[in-house]
Amino acid sequence: MSANMEDLWTRIQSQCLEAFGESTYQNWIVPLRYKDFLTGRLVIAAPSRFVRDWVQKNCTQKILNFLQEQDKTILALDFIVEAALFESQTSQKNVSRETISDDSTSLFDEGIEEVSSRLEPRYTFEAFVVGKPNELAHAAARRVAEEEKVTFNPLFLYGGVGLGKTHLMHAIAWHIRKNHPQRKVIYLSAEKFMYLFIRALRFKNVMAFKEQFRSVDVLMIDDFQFISGKDSTQEEFFHTFNALVDQNRQIIISADKSPSDLEGLEERMRSRLGWGLVADIHPTTYELRLGILQSKAEQLEKPIPARVLEFLAHKITSNVRELEGALNRIVAHSMLVGREITLESTTEVLRDVLRANDRRVTIEDIQKKVSEHFNVRLTDMHSPKRLRSVARPRQIAMYLAKQLTSYSLPDIGRKFGGRDHTTVMHAVKKIEEIQIKDTTLAEDIDLLKRMLQQGN
Numbered sequence: 001m002s003a004n005m006e007d008l009w010t011r012i013q014s015q016c017l018e019a020f021g022e023s024t025y026q027n028w029i030v031p032l033r034y035k036d037f038l039t040g041r042l043v044i045a046a047p048s049r050f051v052r053d054w055v056q057k058n059c060t061q062k063i064l065n066f067l068q069e070q071d072k073t074i075l076a077l078d079f080i081v082e083a084a085l086f087e088s089q090t091s092q093k094n095v096s097r098e099t100i101s102d103d104s105t106s107l108f109d110e111g112i113e114e115v116s117s118r119l120e121p122r123y124t125f126e127a128f129v130v131g132k133p134n135e136l137a138h139a140a141a142r143r144v145a146e147e148e149k150v151t152f153n154p155l156f157l158y159g160g161v162g163l164g165k166t167h168l169m170h171a172i173a174w175h176i177r178k179n180h181p182q183r184k185v186i187y188l189s190a191e192k193f194m195y196l197f198i199r200a201l202r203f204k205n206v207m208a209f210k211e212q213f214r215s216v217d218v219l220m221i222d223d224f225q226f227i228s229g230k231d232s233t234q235e236e237f238f239h240t241f242n243a244l245v246d247q248n249r250q251i252i253i254s255a256d257k258s259p260s261d262l263e264g265l266e267e268r269m270r271s272r273l274g275w276g277l278v279a280d281i282h283p284t285t286y287e288l289r290l291g292i293l294q295s296k297a298e299q300l301e302k303p304i305p306a307r308v309l310e311f312l313a314h315k316i317t318s319n320v321r322e323l324e325g326a327l328n329r330i331v332a333h334s335m336l337v338g339r340e341i342t343l344e345s346t347t348e349v350l351r352d353v354l355r356a357n358d359r360r361v362t363i364e365d366i367q368k369k370v371s372e373h374f375n376v377r378l379t380d381m382h383s384p385k386r387l388r389s390v391a392r393p394r395q396i397a398m399y400l401a402k403q404l405t406s407y408s409l410p411d412i413g414r415k416f417g418g419r420d421h422t423t424v425m426h427a428v429k430k431i432e433e434i435q436i437k438d439t440t441l442a443e444d445i446d447l448l449k450r451m452l453q454q455g456n
């Protein structure tokens, strides 16, 4: 018989690390405590029923085998729940929330860890350039960051990729951290939220999961579109959401679409999301793009010619992330080869990006713009009607599709109601000819082209 059962238990615990793997070990084995040894039965205390039930179900036999290899007098293994153990662990955690205790079973600590590790230092309000397309979202974000009173809940930010949603959320978190360090802010991607929830489900830990979110002052969920459609996660989010709103905690959500356009969203969730303030971030304008480039260029050591910035703002219209990437590339290139940045070197270095951005104009965009401009119906772009008043705009749209996209003639034909490639070819020729004679139309087309290229 072992002289000291408690020591034996400690040895067995570390044996479990190898047998069960790191995460099971950390979550389920580490919180267990040796309690007693009575008439051949080893008694182990678990901090909660969740942990007890899970360990009992999944680990009993293996652990018992380990024990019996060491000590034949051990006949059985009993698990009991000892809440006191749990309480002392929790209160200890509350004292130092920032430190992640080693014997933690809490999902929430991971959340905290994520908040501290994933906030991007560059994403502050100071570094955010405000323009028409993002002024509402920016004002709302500022308001939420500065006010301790909850005025609109949730704040729902939406817009296309690379337009600054994540930047604004991090900026809110930074601001609150600096000015109200006592407030608890959680920033999570929707995927992370789902992952944590599914894990809680698997480990029958949902209650604890919920409780942990309820102690938050500000909860941010980024890229919410990834939650929609996943029923159980949506349901759980809904409950957490309601609980937090009832307690007057601030919730901030971002997504690529508005609540009404998000697919796979339950109706009550959708309507609840729209209760607060819904702020959209529009695609960038030339002015905003130039402003962003200028502000980024100011932080660089070498000045960049204004012409180059204007050229980039004009050409790279997809989103801010690509704009930044382009700027970084020309700067890196110029440092590497030790040459000044010029318009020529810029076009050279960014050849692929520039081409991709030209290609980004879609045929749908073209059809929409053209039909608006000439006041015909969008369906006329696909219809077989030959009436001049609709056929001409359709030809112009085909011409622009050829000019502004990399689609082949047959591809373009297909997108215009399944027309033949020769029809497209004819349209392109025709419009080229007309433009020479009709300068008004030429100007119209030029204007359309520029608007489409700038994504306006």
Ligand code: ADP
Residues within 6 Å of the ligand: 122, 123, 127, 128, 129, 130, 134, 159, 160, 161, 162, 163, 164, 165, 166, 167, 168, 292, 320, 321, 324
């Ligand atoms: P989203 O989350 O909407 O996809 P991000 O917040 O990740 O977009 O923004 C993409 C990049 O563009 C980031 O590096 C961000 O700092 C930058 N950015 C976006 N909008 C602005 C802006 N208004 N001012 C300065 N930088 C911006």
Ligand code: MG
Residues within 6 Å of the ligand: 165, 166, 167, 222, 223
């Ligand atoms: Mg983002």
